[in-house]
Amino acid sequence: xxxxxxxxxxxxxxxxxxxxxxxxxxxxxxxxxxxxxxxxxxxxxxxxxxxxxxxxxxxxxxxxxxxxxxxxxxxxxxxxxxxxxxxxxxxxxxxxxxxxxxxxxxxxxxxxxxxxxxxxxxxxxxxxxxxxxxxxxxxxxxxxxxxxxxxxxxxxxxxxxxxxxxxxxxxxxxxxxxxxxxxxxxxxxxxxxxxxxxxxxxxxxxxxxxxxxxxxxxxxxxxxxxxxxxxxxxxxxxxxxxxxxxxxxxxxxxxxxxxxxxxxxxxxxxxxxxxxxxxxxxxxxxxxxxxxxxxxxxxxxxxxxxxxxxxxxxxxxxxxxxxxxxxxxxxxxxxxxxxxxxxxxxxxxxxxxxxxxxxxxxxxxxxxxxxxxxxxxxxxxxxxxxxxxxxxxxxxxxxxxxxxxxxxxxxxxxxxxxxxxxxxxxxxxxxxxxxxxxxxxxxxxxxxxxxxxxxxxxxxxxxxxxxxxxxxxxxxxxxxxxxxxxxxxxxxxxxxxxxxxxxxxxxxxxxxxxxxxxxxxxxxxxxxxxxxxxxxxxxxxxxxxxxxxxxxxxxxxxxxxxxxxxxxxxxxxxxxxxxxxxxxxxxxxxxxxxxxxxxxxxxxxxxxxxxxxxxxxxxxxx
Amino acid sequence: xxxxxxxxxxxxxxxxxxxxxxxxxxxxxxxxxxxxxxxxxxxxxxxxxxxxxxxxxxxxxxxxxxxxxxxxxxxxxxxxxxxxxxxxxxxxxxxxxxxxxxxxxxxxxxxxxxxxxxxxxxxxxxxxxxxxxxxxxxxxxxxxxxxxxxxxxxxxxxxxxxxxxxxxxxxxxxxx
Numbered sequence: 059x060x061x062x063x064x065x066x067x068x069x070x071x072x073x074x075x076x077x078x079x080x081x082x083x084x085x086x087x088x089x090x091x092x093x094x095x096x097x098x099x100x101x102x103x104x105x106x107x108x109x110x111x112x113x114x115x116x117x118x119x120x121x122x123x124x125x126x127x128x129x130x131x132x133x134x135x136x137x138x139x140x141x142x143x144x145x146x147x148x149x150x151x152x153x154x155x156x157x158x159x160x161x162x163x164x165x166x167x168x169x170x171x172x173x174x175x176x177x178x179x180x181x182x183x184x185x186x187x188x189x190x191x192x193x194x195x196x197x198x199x200x201x202x203x204x205x206x207x208x209x210x211x212x213x214x215x216x217x218x219x220x221x222x223x224x225x226x227x228x229x230x231x232x233x234x235x236x237x238x239x240x241x242x243x244x245x246x247x248x249x250x251x252x253x254x255x256x257x258x259x260x261x262x263x264x265x266x267x268x269x270x271x272x273x274x275x276x277x278x279x280x281x282x283x284x285x286x287x288x289x290x291x292x293x294x295x296x297x298x299x300x301x302x303x304x305x306x307x308x309x310x311x312x313x314x315x316x317x318x319x320x321x322x323x324x325x326x327x328x329x330x331x332x333x334x335x336x337x338x339x340x341x342x343x344x345x346x347x348x349x350x351x352x353x354x355x356x357x358x359x360x361x362x363x364x365x366x367x368x369x370x371x372x373x374x375x376x377x378x379x380x381x382x383x384x385x386x387x388x389x390x391x392x393x394x395x396x397x398x399x400x401x402x403x404x405x406x407x408x409x410x411x412x413x414x415x416x417x418x419x420x421x422x423x424x425x426x427x428x429x430x431x432x433x434x435x436x437x438x439x440x441x442x443x444x445x446x447x448x449x450x451x452x453x454x455x456x457x458x459x460x461x462x463x464x465x466x467x468x469x470x471x472x473x474x475x476x477x478x479x480x481x482x483x484x485x486x487x488x489x490x491x492x493x494x495x496x497x498x499x500x501x502x503x504x505x506x507x508x509x510x511x512x513x514x515x516x517x518x519x520x521x522x523x524x525x526x527x528x529x530x531x532x533x534x535x536x537x538x539x540x541x542x543x544x545x546x547x548x549x550x551x552x553x554x555x556x557x558x559x560x561x562x563x564x565x566x567x568x569x570x571x572x573x574x575x576x577x578x579x580x581x582x583x584x585x586x587x588x589x590x591x592x593x594x595x596x597x598x599x600x601x602x603x604x605x606x607x608x609x610x611x612x613x614x615x616x617x618x619x620x621x622x623x624x625x626x627x628x629x630x631x632x633x634x635x636x637x638x639x640x641x642x643x644x645x646x647x648x649x650x651x652x653x654x655x656x657x658x659x660x661x662x663x664x665x666x667x668x669x670x671x672x673x674x675x676x677x678x679x680x
Numbered sequence: 681x682x683x684x685x686x687x688x689x690x691x692x693x694x695x696x697x698x699x700x701x702x703x704x705x706x707x708x709x710x711x712x713x714x715x716x717x718x719x720x721x722x723x724x725x726x727x728x729x730x731x732x733x734x735x736x737x738x739x740x741x742x743x744x745x746x747x748x749x750x751x752x753x754x755x756x757x758x759x760x761x762x763x764x765x766x767x768x769x770x771x772x773x774x775x776x777x778x779x780x781x782x783x784x785x786x787x788x789x790x791x792x793x794x795x796x797x798x799x800x801x802x803x804x805x806x807x808x809x810x811x812x813x814x815x816x817x818x819x820x821x822x823x824x825x826x827x828x829x830x831x832x833x834x835x836x837x838x839x840x841x842x843x844x845x846x847x848x849x850x851x852x853x854x855x856x
Contacts, residue, residue, distance in 0.1 A: 449713060
């Protein structure tokens with residue numbers, strides 16, 4: 059019998075205030091959506107009762123867009139318009155993508171991110187991903203019976219800024235309010251750690267369809283602290299398929315298969331790979347378009363042999379992460395296995411040998427990331443229960459820096475810095491009378507700019523003309539809790555400032571997203587406006603509700619005048635939100651934020667003082 | 681009112697000094713981060729979110745600075761108006777310069793040998809030298825109050841840290 063839960067008065071929100079929030083694992087091969095219902099995290103099913111949505115999008119000539127299993131079955135028939143593993147293209151240029159030669163797409167090498175020409179026009183990987191996310195959003199809204207407050211979207215821990223930004227853009231395009239981008243291994247650690255009440259140092263080995271991550275975490279007293287992370291953003295189960303695909307071509311004596319045959323053979327390779335995790339030997343039979351026959355059998359030992367270099371390749375980032383954490387393999391208490399590719403016995407064996415212990419495989423490697431994301435989404439949406447008082451401290455995977463003279467990189471934020479973080483570095487002019495300075499922001503570990511990823515370029519103008527080396531230009535990098543960077547530069551004597559969200563060179567510009575959103579609503583322009591209005595109204599409601607709650611708890615921090623001013627601000631925000639003018643609500647919201655800033659500061663101050671006071675009391679007790 | 685310019689020791693309620701109670705530092709950091717972290721403010725207003733990010737950033741920077749003996753020593757010097765000026769200070773003791781040359785030579789040989797054992801051994805020697813210097817820095821800052829000597833020690837530690845990075849890079853290069 060299910061026990062009825064009764065919360066402590068004032069501790070959790072009343073049932074009618076429960077906000078609908080989901081966690082989404084946007085995977086290379088499959089995607090999932092999960093939520094917390096009645097205190098239990100679970101994956102949501104589609105109409106056929108399936109939780110896995112194949113990350114495949116099919117663009118049809120008649121304007122239809124099909125996502126998932128149906129699209130998957132179209133890939134052998136219409137490979138050019140059926141996009142699989144689109145995650146590999148997120149935030150990437152054409153030259154960053156491996157195996158392009160065997161891919162049946164019509165690539166367009168646009169600046170920054172590669173694009174794909176389909177029967178419905180040129181599509182960016184962001185748009186393709188947004189179709190997958192939309193499908194999951196609709197599934198969730200149907201299943202939960204309402205509009206979503208927000209979503210946590212997971213990304214590989216080793217994703218760089220461009221890839222993270224692309225993912226966030228895709229979510230916005232799908233009409234989702236992104237509560238947080240969460241690293242996949244961290245999400246798995248939350249699900250695993252909470253389930254097993256784990257304490258100590260854990261490694262999460264996450265081999266997905268197209269990406270590999272290793273994260274080392276310290277779990278203690280409700281704190282999940284990522285100590286170090288490493289990985290390979292283009293290594294995954296797909297590569298095992300590809301090795302097997304090449305082996306089939308070699309052994310069947312096929313040199314240049316057609317696009318359709320290539321797709322069928324790749325699908326076959328994946329199937330064979332999966333069966334080899336269970337069977338010692340698998341036969342491969344297929345008739346190709348030109349009548350060629352494939353009739354082969356492969357033993358597991360052969361598969362293990364041809365993919366050994368791939369398994370070995372995963373262990374290099376593992377060693378680096380351990381070194382960064384200052385740990386030996388023996389210091390790790392448990393190794394959590396995540397991602398479908400960790401089902402392969404030889405992967406488990408190699409990881410077991412490296413760490414000297416049997417890896418933990420008791421959680422479903424396909425769903426654990428979505429489950430962890432759902433738990434986090436529930437907390438972030440404000441549905442916090444007393445037992446959810448845990449803290450998550452994550453890191454940035456790759457160093458961030460600025461190009462200096464001679465094509466060298468000056469690192470500003472080192473990898474594995476706990477986020478959010480900010481660092482500043484002063485630069486100076488190179489020539490007498492120099493009045494402008496160009497900045498090139500890069501990410502990566504190498505010393506040469508050319509070996510790092512270029513994130514953005516911007517200029518600071520209006521520097522006072524001085525002798526070389528006299529001006530002081532302070533460049534500040536700020537990385538937020540999503541791991542996203544913004545950069546500002548300021549000349550210290552004059553205060554001239556330039557600021558850049560690190561977006562333009564890889565992400566989509568805001569107006570591009572707006573255009574795409576509009577296009578998505580096609581002829582229903584009113585829908586779009588209505589949606590915009592509704593979003594502003596929800597935001598206003600949320601802010602008013604949060605402020606009222608804060609006033610209940612901390613109203614004494616304001617004097618009578620201040621209280622009256624804030625009450626007036628609430629009243630006018632409410633009045634505007636009742637109207638139909640979304641722009642007016644937006645302006646009123648901004649005004650309200652300014653009015654409530656002082657109150658927010660005082661509450662923060664009080665909260666920090668309480669934290670310190672609590673700590674001193676603990677000390678006395680000892 | 682607490683502000684973001686406040687000294688890191690005060691932020692964590694710790695006495696200002698090089699000797700530090702690590703458990704207390706960590707606990708204070710987690711207690712504060714538990715209250716200011718952006719995950720606690722994701723459902724609140726933009727004003728709250730912005731404040732939260734500023735404070736969480738500040739707490740991370742403060743914790744990072746105080747946790748490592750080198751940055752803690754450097755910070756204590758800065759609080760007292762001494763800038764160890766790593767790049768520009770040329771008035772280094774001749775001992776230190778000699779020592780630098782010896783370490784550099786050892787690193788060059790280890791790199792040339794491309795031998796993991798040799799590199800690991802050098803890494804151990806650096807860690808040992810590091811420990812000795814940290815003890816010395818504690819005395820100079822907390823007991824003697826000799827800021828000039830402390831600045832010199834901080835520079836030495838900084839040099840060793842850089843060396844250690846280079847060894848790690850060399851080790852990583854060997855593996856790939």
